[in-house]
Amino acid sequence: MNRPVLQVALDLVELDRALTIAGEAVNGGADWLEVGTPLIKSEGMRAVRMLKSAFPDQKIIADMKTADTGAIEVEMAAKSGADIVCVLGASDDSVIAESVRAARKYGVRIMADLISVHNPAERAEELERLGVDYICAHTGIDQQMTGTDSLDLLMKVINKVSIPVAAAGGISEKTAPGAIASGAFIVIVGGSIIRSSDVSGSTRRIREAMNQPVPYTGPEKTREEEILEILNMVSSSNVSDAMHRKGSMVGMISVCSGTKAVGKAITVQTFAGDWAKPVEAIDRAGAGDVIVINNDQGTFVAPWGELATISCQNRGVAGIIIDGAVRDVDDIKKMHFPIWAKTFQPNAGEPKGFGEIGSEISCGGQSVSPGDWIIADESGVVVIPRTRAYEIARRAREVYNTELRIREELRRGKTLSQVMNLLRWEKKQ
Numbered sequence: 083m084n085r086p087v088l089q090v091a092l093d094l095v096e097l098d099r100a101l102t103i104a105g106e107a108v109n110g111g112a113d114w115l116e117v118g119t120p121l122i123k124s125e126g127m128r129a130v131r132m133l134k135s136a137f138p139d140q141k142i143i144a145d146m147k148t149a150d151t152g153a154i155e156v157e158m159a160a161k162s163g164a165d166i167v168c169v170l171g172a173s174d175d176s177v178i179a180e181s182v183r184a185a186r187k188y189g190v191r192i193m194a195d196l197i198s199v200h201n202p203a204e205r206a207e208e209l210e211r212l213g214v215d216y217i218c219a220h221t222g223i224d225q226q227m228t229g230t231d232s233l234d235l236l237m238k239v240i241n242k243v244s245i246p247v248a249a250a251g252g253i254s255e256k257t258a259p260g261a262i263a264s265g266a267f268i269v270i271v272g273g274s275i276i277r278s279s280d281v282s283g284s285t286r287r288i289r290e291a292m293n294q295p296v297p298y299t300g301p302e303k304t305r306e307e308e309i310l311e312i313l314n315m316v317s318s319s320n321v322s323d324a325m326h327r328k329g330s331m332v333g334m335i336s337v338c339s340g341t342k343a344v345g346k347a348i349t350v351q352t353f354a355g356d357w358a359k360p361v362e363a364i365d366r367a368g369a370g371d372v373i374v375i376n377n378d379q380g381t382f383v384a385p386w387g388e389l390a391t392i393s394c395q396n397r398g399v400a401g402i403i404i405d406g407a408v409r410d411v412d413d414i415k416k417m418h419f420p421i422w423a424k425t426f427q428p429n430a431g432e433p434k435g436f437g438e439i440g441s442e443i444s445c446g447g448q449s450v451s452p453g454d455w456i457i458a459d460e461s462g463v464v465v466i467p468r469t470r471a472y473e474i475a476r477r478a479r480e481v482y483n484t485e486l487r488i489r490e491e492l493r494r495g496k497t498l499s500q501v502m503n504l505l506r507w508e509k510k511q
């Protein structure tokens with residue numbers, strides 16, 4: 083049996099960056115280089131030509147994701163130097179058949195991508211009958227964000243075909259051994275390599291992990307554990323980017339500089355400094371929760387102070403967000419407890435008992451429901467709707483990882499404008 087193949091997916095938009103990263107990946111042990119779909123859309127067949135000419139010993143895969151005009155797309159990729167052309171497995175049979183005919187004519191191979199195919203096992207069998215050379219069990223990047231698992235898909239198709247199967251979709255050093263153990267012959271890796279600050283090192287580690295297959299036993303953590311772990315790693319800015327600038331509260335000041343809060347919201351509505359409900363919410367909160375309070379009608383009195391903060395600390399509350407005023411600021415600063423407020427104010431409110439705990443509230447201009455996730459740091463406070471928390475956390479991690487590579491390129495001497503190729507991407511009117 084031949085040694086399994088590590089295919090590195092160059093899902094970038096700039097050809098010069100793709101060439102540099104490809105070189106580093108090859109040094110780390112990448113076998114095949116994929117001209118990713120974003121790169122093909124951005125740079126066209128020039129990307130295929132340049133990659134082939136820079137890496138003549140590597141197989142070059144053109145990830146065309148062809149859905150129509152199979153013969154034309156396969157011909158142009160083949161003539162540009164591709165060895166393998168990817169077509170969408172969900173395309174009509176006529177597209178697949180034409181792609182296969184063109185591939186035979188121009189001496190290249192066809193990989194059929196099962197992304198978004200609803201009956202993958204059955205379709206894989208049909209694709210094999212239609213003559214494709216490889217099946218790609220692929221979970222797309224947007225699907226990965228919602229938690230779809232690429233190795234589940236691999237296991238559905240692996241015993242259905244006799245042609246080699248590739249596994250793709252969020253594969254990392256941790257999951258690559260599972261892909262090989264499940265029978266994948268090709269492991270396709272994009273983000274875990276191309277966003278790394280050490281591309282060669284990451285490639286090498288994945289290559290080594292592939293040499294020690296271990297059966298896949300499913301995700302190690304619950305979704306909630308994963309959300310918490312990711313939000314503790316990323317920043318509120320990363321989350322804001324992941325949410326396309328939605329979710330950020332306006333005017334929130336961090337009381338204790340350098341603190342961060344991550345957790346699920348316990349919401350409190352109160353009025354004009356009435357501190358009964360905010361303080362009762364401490365008894366409702368579990369360890370790791372964030373108490374989010376609306377008191378925006380009264381900044382002349384503070385519904386929160388040092389004693390409530392001590393009580394929170396004792397209970398393991400992760401943080402306090404107040405759309406309103408806070409007092410005892412000197413004492414709270416010494417406690418280094420994560421609190422965000424609109425303003426500071428020495429006047430105390432009264433415990434009258436109006437308002438409620440656990441209803442939808444407005445805080446810093448954002449709607450917050452119980453169970454929504456909060457991430458707060460020096461840049462501000464962002465609320466993540468609980469129904470999208472897993473997806474947003476994963477997207478924020480993509481942002482975080484993308485910045486790791488950009489930081490590395492800045493360290494090597496490029497300006498930010500060069501790395502981002504700003505002039506090229508300015509919006510044309």
Ligand SMILES: O=C([C@H](O)CO)[C@H](O)[C@H](O)COP(=O)(O)O
Nearest residue numbers: 091119250251252253271272273
């Ligand atoms: O094909 C891909 C995707 O659709 C974007 O073009 C990726 O190359 C593939 O998913 C591998 O990348 P990761 O999922 O980031 O490992």
